[in-house]
Amino acid sequence: MSSLIRMHKNLLVFFAPVTQQWDGLVIFCSSSYLLIDIKIPHQEILTEVIYIMKGKIISLLKENGGYMSGEKISEELGITRSAVWKHINSLKEDGYEIDSVRNKGYMLTAEPDHLDEEKIRSKLDVSAIGKRLVILKTVDSTNEEAKRLARSGGQHGLIVTSDSQTNGKGRFSRKWSSGPDGGLYFSILLKPDLPPSDIASITLSAGYAVCLAVREYTGLEAAIKWPNDIILGSKKLCGILTEMAAQSDRIDYVIIGIGINVNNQSFPEEIAHKAISMRMALGRPIDRSDFFACVINKLDRVIGDFLISLSIDDIAHFKTLCATMNRTVTIVRAGQEITGTACDVSPGGELIVRLEGGKEITVTSGEVTVQGIY
Ligand code: BTN
Numbered sequence: 001m002s003s004l005i006r007m008h009k010n011l012l013v014f015f016a017p018v019t020q021q022w023d024g025l026v027i028f029c030s031s032s033y034l035l036i037d038i039k040i041p042h043q044e045i046l047t048e049v050i051y052i053m054k055g056k057i058i059s060l061l062k063e064n065g066g067y068m069s070g071e072k073i074s075e076e077l078g079i080t081r082s083a084v085w086k087h088i089n090s091l092k093e094d095g096y097e098i099d100s101v102r103n104k105g106y107m108l109t110a111e112p113d114h115l116d117e118e119k120i121r122s123k124l125d126v127s128a129i130g131k132r133l134v135i136l137k138t139v140d141s142t143n144e145e146a147k148r149l150a151r152s153g154g155q156h157g158l159i160v161t162s163d164s165q166t167n168g169k170g171r172f173s174r175k176w177s178s179g180p181d182g183g184l185y186f187s188i189l190l191k192p193d194l195p196p197s198d199i200a201s202i203t204l205s206a207g208y209a210v211c212l213a214v215r216e217y218t219g220l221e222a223a224i225k226w227p228n229d230i231i232l233g234s235k236k237l238c239g240i241l242t243e244m245a246a247q248s249d250r251i252d253y254v255i256i257g258i259g260i261n262v263n264n265q266s267f268p269e270e271i272a273h274k275a276i277s278m279r280m281a282l283g284r285p286i287d288r289s290d291f292f293a294c295v296i297n298k299l300d301r302v303i304g305d306f307l308i309s310l311s312i313d314d315i316a317h318f319k320t321l322c323a324t325m326n327r328t329v330t331i332v333r334a335g336q337e338i339t340g341t342a343c344d345v346s347p348g349g350e351l352i353v354r355l356e357g358g359k360e361i362t363v364t365s366g367e368v369t370v371q372g373i374y
Helices: 040-064 070-077 081-093 117-123 142-151 202-218 278-282 288-309 315-321
Strands: 003-008 011-015 026-030 033-037 097-101 105-110 133-139 159-165 183-190 223-225 229-232 235-246 251-261 328-333 336-345 351-355 360-363 368-370
Touching: 040 070, 040 081, 040 105, 070 081, 070 105, 081 097, 117 133, 117 288, 133 142, 142 159, 142 183, 142 235, 142 251, 183 288, 202 223, 202 229, 202 235, 202 251, 202 278, 202 288, 202 315, 223 315, 251 278, 251 288, 315 336, 328 351, 336 360
Parallel strands: 133 159
Antiparallel strands: 003 011, 011 033, 026 033, 097 105, 159 183, 183 251, 223 229, 229 235, 235 251, 328 336, 328 368, 336 351, 351 360
16 A cells, blocks of 8 residues: 655655555655656656545545545645645636635535536447537537537537537527536537438437436426427426538538536526426436436437438327427417417427318427417
């Protein structure tokens, strides 16, 4: 057993009861100290040691629960109090909330809600979607980033996600509120070898996958508001914005942008009455990385099936989850408002609306207002 006691320039100083060999490193022995010269190629090891130390401090603070003095931490880890202080500051920069009180010490009050790439990857079981994952801290819009990647050779199935977006986009040129506040923002790049007409209802299949993932992961009764939203009760939980670049007979790329309210604790005033998060509904936070992996696994299966059959995976089940069914809906078409009852969803994903008098019309897109839902 050895323990790190000091870091100085390129030197790591360990207390080591016996001489140790560490392949590839220059090791000096001076009585009970082991000095390891970290040359440039070994810089990663220094980073790794700092990472381990920070992890140990977090574990200690968690085990302890309340306040723990800097002195106690320095004793437990065999590092100086000033090193403890530096690590604590660095942990705060990483997003940990650590309360420091004179004469009491440090207490961990909250952990960061960053996406954990390693954790996500370890839980993925996918054949195409999510095989490549780009995780960012901030970006203008994941849809825009996915487009840039698409144009520079990004491959089918790539997912780009970000903890926040500075210019998150919604449908109908609206903004999508995208602070680093617990929302999940991501875009899937697809490059199917198909004509554009074949994938008209791909957004529905993405929404179906998200709805299944929310239900499976939380037990919440999420439902689909045709065509693009996932709702809880009568409030919006998720929105989807699909964009495409295509020739008349061939798709260049499709971007499916998905925003899910996961751990948000509040919303901007203008949408607060009609938005909800999983955390608000459950009364507890969700592990975003774990949930994200669950969503990607579902998307891989449902969209994968869709791209083969060119129809929604299980339309009968889709209909049971579609909150728009059997409701009074108003559609804006060519500047005119039409009201009727949503009575079916076709295998191709169109909404069938029965008008007064019995005539049925097929709705493929446009804004649909559902009575009783925002
Ligand atoms: C809607 O209006 O309901 C669609 C919202 C889509 C938001 C997502 S968040 C990730 C992706 N990037 C964007 O800029 N928009 C989509």
